Amino acid sequence: MTAQQQIxxxxxxxxxxxxxxxGDHLLVAQMVERGSKVLDVxxxxxxxxxxxxxxxxxxxxxxxxxxxxxxxxxxxxAVVQGDADTDLVNYPDDAFDYVILSxxxxxTRQPKVVLENLLRIGRRAIVSxxxxxxxxxxxxLLVGGHMPRTENLPATWYDTPNIHFxxxxxxxxxxxxxxxxxxxxxxxxxxxxPLRLNAPWWFWxxxxxxxxxxxxxxxxxx
Amino acid sequence: MSRTSGEVWFKMVNIRSIPSPAVHTEERAREADHPxxxxxxxxxxxxxxxxxxxxxxxxxxxxQTYGELNPEKSNAILICHALTLDQHVANVHPLTGKPGWWExxxxxxxxxxxxxxxxxxxxxxxxxxxxxxxxxxNPATGKLWGLDFPVITIPDMVRAQAMLLDRLQxxxxxxxxxxxxxxxxxxxxxxxxxxRVFSALAVACSTRHTxxxxxxxxxxRQAVMADPDWRGGRYFEEGTHPHxxxxxxxxxxxxxxxxxxxxxxxxxxxxxxxELPTFSFxxxxxxxxxxxxxxxxxxxxxxxxxxxxxxxxxxxxxxAADHDGVLAEAFRDIKTRFCVVSFTSxxxxxxxxxxxxxxxxxxxxxxxxxxxxETDRGHDAFLLDVPEFFEIFRxxxxxxxxxxxxxxxxx
Numbered sequence: 001m002t003a004q005q006q007i008x009x010x011x012x013x014x015x016x017x018x019x020x021x022x023g024d025h026l027l028v029a030q031m032v033e034r035g036s037k038v039l040d041v042x043x044x045x046x047x048x049x050x051x052x053x054x055x056x057x058x059x060x061x062x063x064x065x066x067x068x069x070x071x072x073x074x075x076x077x078a079v080v081q082g083d084a085d086t087d088l089v090n091y092p093d094d095a096f097d098y099v100i101l102s103x104x105x106x107x108t109r110q111p112k113v114v115l116e117n118l119l120r121i122g123r124r125a126i127v128s129x130x131x132x133x134x135x136x137x138x139x140x141l142l143v144g145g146h147m148p149r150t151e152n153l154p155a156t157w158y159d160t161p162n163i164h165f166x167x168x169x170x171x172x173x174x175x176x177x178x179x180x181x182x183x184x185x186x187x188x189x190x191x192x193x194p195l196r197l198n199a200p201w202w203f204w205x206x207x208x209x210x211x212x213x214x215x216x217x218x219x220x221x222x
Numbered sequence: 223m224s225r226t227s228g229e230v231w232f233k234m235v236n237i238r239s240i241p242s243p244a245v246h247t248e249e250r251a252r253e254a255d256h257p258x259x260x261x262x263x264x265x266x267x268x269x270x271x272x273x274x275x276x277x278x279x280x281x282x283x284x285x286q287t288y289g290e291l292n293p294e295k296s297n298a299i300l301i302c303h304a305l306t307l308d309q310h311v312a313n314v315h316p317l318t319g320k321p322g323w324w325e326x327x328x329x330x331x332x333x334x335x336x337x338x339x340x341x342x343x344x345x346x347x348x349x350x351x352x353x354x355x356x357x358x359x360n361p362a363t364g365k366l367w368g369l370d371f372p373v374i375t376i377p378d379m380v381r382a383q384a385m386l387l388d389r390l391q392x393x394x395x396x397x398x399x400x401x402x403x404x405x406x407x408x409x410x411x412x413x414x415x416x417x418r419v420f421s422a423l424a425v426a427c428s429t430r431h432t433x434x435x436x437x438x439x440x441x442x443r444q445a446v447m448a449d450p451d452w453r454g455g456r457y458f459e460e461g462t463h464p465h466x467x468x469x470x471x472x473x474x475x476x477x478x479x480x481x482x483x484x485x486x487x488x489x490x491x492x493x494x495x496x497e498l499p500t501f502s503f504x505x506x507x508x509x510x511x512x513x514x515x516x517x518x519x520x521x522x523x524x525x526x527x528x529x530x531x532x533x534x535x536x537x538x539x540x541x542a543a544d545h546d547g548v549l550a551e552a553f554r555d556i557k558t559r560f561c562v563v564s565f566t567s568x569x570x571x572x573x574x575x576x577x578x579x580x581x582x583x584x585x586x587x588x589x590x591x592x593x594x595x596e597t598d599r600g601h602d603a604f605l606l607d608v609p610e611f612f613e614i615f616r617x618x619x620x621x622x623x624x625x626x627x628x629x630x631x632x633x
Contacts, residue, residue, distance in 0.1 A: 073591045080592035090581040214389025
């Protein structure tokens, strides 16, 4: 439980105003040490990579959609077209300091394999995902009887790319199963603000709209 | 690889009547030895060490430049040309009188901005536009080289370009750019001289020629050699020219540069200047007429033997084979910034080949961007106005320029 942490203001970005960036991106960027080498898997249009590069971090990206990739490359980012499910195996061990999977885990075919690959390629992994245990989700299913749709996940069940939803609790359980160490964990509310640090896990699982985890390989003595 | 000349592209040509390019023979011979380009001469003391084991000396490299080299010599870009193109990137071609083959890409305010960069393009060794090749005079005999010219490779071409840069006293290239065979040279540059290449832009290419690629080239070579006017490669001495064979080679190759969709969109099954089939082997269909035109215009500007040599060089290209079969080994610890571009409808150098390059570069932790551009225009798309392609070109050079100190971020 000690992994649960409070978000801190991000140094160096105050002048530009952090309101230009998504809450979870700011949080992720804060978890990455300056001067490190980062792979962003599912980097979309490169917003997070731009934030990282602005902080002097050597960022690379993989993105599935051709439009996203071309948008990134035309921003001067080092991004390649690829699929997290099939292409991560082509990366060697320890190629990066951090591998980031931001809001993409739930769209992979094999989340467990992807997670294992993240921690093979990178010394650390940062994973953020929408929490399916969020109270709005639960309410919609319980009361409305419909597959939940929220502001951040507006797609209907038949056209969503998200095929493997999980709750914060589920994710923590998976990390335990595959012997992954949680170095830090943060839950964000619907507006991207972090929940109270000392709140218990059940509270996060209920009121966290998304979870952000900094992971590393568990040590031998575990 | 060709200009697909979108506007004035075809007229009626019958293959049996592909005109002999006799009128241009003299001009072509002059260009081969005394080109309308800048010339770097390398004497007997500066041989080009060829992969086949022969030291070629003396030899010459014909090249064009655009823009100015800055005092720091940090803004030089080398363009590597494709199989049947040459150094006349952005000026009127001395033989055809047509505009340069990449005028849309090179010039003031264009992605390869001549106000900002010093741009060099050299005719490849083995070519026929002024760099030493089979159409050049062999100084030892006073006769044209013909098939006595040693077989050259892509690494040989790059080695010759490196000697040219030494001559120009340029140590590091800001960028090496090229498509198709030019892209192969780009990759070879990064493998052979990684420290001399700050960034590399490889378009519609591969690290090796596939069996299908070799097969198409063999078809072209056989067409040339089957022409009785080829005369065992000594046609220039016998006053003939294998224009039919070379024309057929060009027709076959040209099909591989396009796509089914592009051909269908342009021509469909439309007839050429007639309503009904003639029940003959005349060019009834527009697509036939177009191909015949491509064949006949090509023979006016290209040497048949040179075509044999350059296609062979591409066939031999295989970077992984030179590194124990492991492509990633070739790029180990490379600092060069890469951008790899492929086109969805390119079946000659399909996206899967580009992806193999990217995987190898990733495995070497190289900084690489890779974009696949959606177009139905096939392999030749890299020579055409594809806005998305231009945008990526511009952005990659800009970000590399920021890293190189040539441009400011946000400029």
